[in-house]
Amino acid sequence: MSIFYLLTFLLIKFTSSKLRPPLPPGPTPLPYIGSLISLIRNKPTFRWIHRMMEEKSTKILCIRIGSVHVITVSDPKIALEFLKDTDGIFSSRPNSMSAPMGNHWKKMKRILSSEILSMASE
Template structure:
């Protein structure tokens, strides 16, 4: 019986260590303050909150709770969602240089397609 407990105990200890390591790495990142949003889960972000119904209805409910500009995390990607036309105009007018680029998939970088394909162009 002791033989069966030891492997599970080691898995639990390693899992807790990895969780604390990821949490520490996320806390060390300094950057500009983000708009309010629902608290994300580790590694999943807000993906589970989006599965409760239609995405538009879930986003409207979140905008009523957090305001016209919210921050969501989908996995490891941070996303800001704008709900009002006035806020969208302000964001696109003053922060357009931050929104001009795209993130490129690692597969496209590996095959060097990001240099010659119009789909990955800035």
């Protein structure tokens, strides 16, 4: 009976991993904690991320922190594509204290979308 459970587990594990799309390149993570030690050791973190992007010669990088895959992007075109694809997910979230919806927030959102992420700024 335990052989049946083992075979079922292995079958599910190998078939589900083939169905996922491939992730962008990134540093080799450790089991369970991912790249958390490298992230803590290399301060400031954004410089370490940019250095990893230069080493891998890519504009999109996948860093695993624990069981979460963090995708970092340095190209405005790729970032715009991400924002367009995931706009529905983020717009349906409830208001919280971490993202206030006041006049300042609306102004910052307008500046971000019109000046920083616009295609005309290139």
